């Protein structure tokens with residue numbers, strides 16, 4: 632990317648941050664932009680990466696709700712072939728510009744996750760800070776069940792919400808983190824869960840499928 636383009640990107644990101652208490656969502660892995668404050672650090676990816684050695688045969692990944700692609704970029708750096716799912720136009724614009732800045736090749740699926748068709752085969756799946764949105768209404772809950780039934784993966788990293796959060800008080804379902812993992816196991820090919828960490832009030836789990844491992 633040319634310097635002028637990087638400067639324009641930096642200006643647009645800083646404008647975006649001003650509207651969000653001075654912070655972007657996740658850090659940007661580029662010297663010209665790495666100083667911009669972010670709500671989350673790289674620690675969640677570092678935790679996930681510390682578990683990847685257990686799965687030497689991982690080739691493909693699905694990052695659900697990729698936002699600006701922080702995890703998609705990091706997984707691509709580790710050699711995975713990534714599909715990043717995001718359906719918010721405002722985020723997609725930054726996602727494409729950052730993908731170009733990084734020189735990444737990951738695929739962007741720029742529609743609702745639930746419009747992905749057929750059996751979904753990805754070795755690794757990231758469901759970080761996203762699945763609680765899929766239990767807020769009965770309609771989306773059933774779409775989520777359909778998605779889980781069609782998913783074929785070896786490992787999923789799942790970051791759960793906290794059931795006390797205000798946004799979940801009127802939700803159709805509001806699972807506690809461990810119950811949410813049990814729900815994922817009941818409705819998908821996954822059959823084992825391990826709690827691997829916690830970031831503020833949101834725990835992180837690694838779910839695996841013994842059959843597909």
Ligand SMILES: C[S@@+](CC[C@H](N)C(=O)[O-])C[C@H]1O[C@@H](n2cnc3c(N)ncnc32)[C@H](O)[C@@H]1O
Pocket residue numbers: 657671695696697698699701716717718719722742743744745758759760761764
């Ligand atoms: C809270 S952010 C989480 C970002 C990232 N997973 C993380 O933890 O750093 C959730 C993202 O998922 C996207 N999203 C929500 N529902 C979606 C859907 N049905 N299909 C695709 N993207 C969706 C939102 O636009 C947003 O960018």
